Amino acid sequence: MRSLAVDVIKQAFSQTPGEKLHKKLYLAVCSCILEGSLRPAARMPPTRDLANELAVSRNTVLRVYEQLQAEGYISTRTSSGTFVTESVLDNLNTQVTRTAQTAQPFPPASLSKRCLDLLENASASPAQWGDFIPGVPDVNSFPHRTFKKIYDRIARRPNPEFLTYDADGGLEVLKSALSDYLRTARGVKCSTDQILITEGIHQALDLVTRTLCNPGDHAWIEEPGYWGIKNILRMNAVNITACDVDDQGLVPAPSSAVRPTLMFVTPSHQYPLGSVMSLPRRQLLLSMAREYQSWIVEDDYDSEFRFSGQPIPSLQGLEDDSPVIYIGTFSKTLYPALRLGYVVLPKPLAAPLKKVHNELYRSGHQIIQAALAEFIREGYYAAHIRKMRQLYNKRRTVLVELIKQHLGEEFLGYFNSNAGLHLIIQLPADADDIGISKRANAEGILVRPLSRYYFNSQKSKGLLVGFANIKDCDMEPSFERLAGIIKQNL
Ligand SMILES: Cc1ncc(COP(=O)(O)O)c(C=O)c1O
Known part of the structure; x- marks a missing residue:
């Protein structure tokens, strides 16, 4: 008589992804046992029957049974067949009860004061990657x-x-x-x-x-x-x-x-x-x-x-x-x-x-x-540094021009030396540089607010604008959007 266990395993087998048949079958039987569709002490189908039903070789089934037996999922009783091990459910039960007992929310993590x-x-x-991100070179x-x-x-x-x-x-x-x-x-x-x-x-x-x-x-x-x-x-x-x-x-x-x-x-x-x-x-x-x-x-x-x-x-x-x-x-x-x-x-x-x-x-x-x-x-x-120096110099020049053209010379930072990978757009003392940055970031323009770089409460306002990682030909449309956001929020 065809056993119910065959149908259960067959269904799990058909739903288990993977190419290797023995691995698929092993995972299918494990999940049936752990989820309870194959109960403890249930008789496992004879290997020949299961092989026929799944259209796999009997050797594949024998290999999987051997593995499951070695791991304690199933055991063989001489002359009466192969059965799901009773203790599997014991372990499963304790696991389930333990999980149920501890399934309350974790108490707040106790972190050190320093942390x-x-x-x-x-x-x-x-x-870490987007237009005008400061401090990032042209990785391409x-x-x-x-x-x-x-x-x-x-x-x-x-x-x-x-x-x-x-x-x-x-x-x-x-x-x-x-x-x-x-x-x-x-x-x-x-x-x-x-x-x-x-x-x-x-x-x-x-x-x-x-x-x-x-x-x-x-x-x-x-x-x-x-x-x-x-x-x-x-x-x-x-x-x-x-x-x-x-x-x-x-x-x-x-x-x-x-x-x-x-x-x-x-x-x-x-x-x-x-x-x-x-x-x-x-x-x-x-x-x-x-x-x-x-x-x-x-x-x-x-x-x-x-x-x-x-x-x-x-x-x-x-x-x-x-x-x-x-x-x-x-x-x-x-x-x-x-x-x-x-x-x-x-x-x-x-x-x-x-x-x-x-x-x-x-x-x-x-x-x-x-x-x-x-x-x-x-x-x-x-050689790479020499090449990048030329490239960044050009990009910086384009950015300086865009700042002058769209915002005005007074927006160029006080100490902007002709160097580095970013420059500062200086904003008035009452500007909300954090809010402006957030709005720009939401549009993929990754400028950072200058006030975040201060330790004390007296802060200058501005934006760090990277020029190294954006092609000069791509700068203008992005900068126009940034200038628009700045003007709307001053
Ligand atoms: C002033 C300064 N020092 C150090 C670093 C970090 O360098 P590293 O990537 O080697 O940790 C940065 C990164 O932006 C930086 O701006």
Whole structure:
């Protein structure tokens, strides 16, 4: 007599997706047992009958029964057949009861005070690709084919060390290529063993803060400044002193103020306003750092993109053995998803910070690092930067003209130096830059409000407008819409 179990399994089998018959049948029988359509102690159909009904080979059914038996779903009683195991339902029952008991809403998650503080100030944008997004380079121009060729060659027969954990703060060939590049292009004074490869500046800032600050210590940041630093300091319970920025860069807090353990600055191109730190200000900061026994953290995030005059050399290289931790990234020169940056550590910090980095983050990606080292050594990196510099210069010029034409010259930010990947549209003090940004974002125009970059309550109003990732020929229609939104909301 044909058993009901055959029909149940047959139906489940027909509804189970997949190509491999034994896998399909296995999943179908499991679901029948777990959902209860095959009850505990129910007799399983004889393998020959089931095979005929499903039009599969008997071997397939035998293989599946064997697997189900090994996993305890079914068991065989000598000379009476195969049955669904009774304890399956016991387990299922306890699971069901347990689920029913705990199916109440979770109590509110108990998060640390530091975490709540960070969440209240979370600033990373949920949208990372769209017109005028600041800080994102033209990722489509990256020479993917060239890079892939190098990468594929290395990946075809990788050195075994490329496939295990990195334990030395990055691959030697990349650190060596970088130290040569930084000495010549950025005037950084360093040897290869001072370089640590990180997953971008963000991770480097976290490492430096965790290793050099105790909870309750103080740090200086620029006002306005990069939001990422503030959240890292919050998470590490470090007190923030937000120092004003003028046309010469960060204005140091009065010397009577508490000693900062760290001073975070962007001397080559202040983020986000764009001023360049003057030589006297650099010298003042270095002398204050020596007096306070503080470290200056130089965030050199986009200095490769200066469109007129000479490149601004690093603050780190101004003196021998300066009290400066120099940090850079490939996010702006190549693309952010690469997640590769570097730190040039002062000699006394090199060994301990590399060790902490290794203990905390367990790095890897050596094949990409090896490919990048070759990309730099073969001159592709410098050529790409040169090409992008020309492209961005052109795009910036178009954007400046659009601002003048559609809004007026008075809307150009005070310190907009001829550099970087974004510029500032200055808005009147009573403008709602957050509201304007929200409206623009809703139309896919990803400008960001300047007031969000301030720590204190006194804020300038404006918009950060990226020009690197939008073709000059596509700028006008998008900018017209943005200008319309701005005018409607002033
Ligand atoms: C001033 C500044 N520093 C650091 C970063 C982050 O760099 P990374 O992508 O290497 O973490 C950014 C990103 O926009 C930035 O604007």
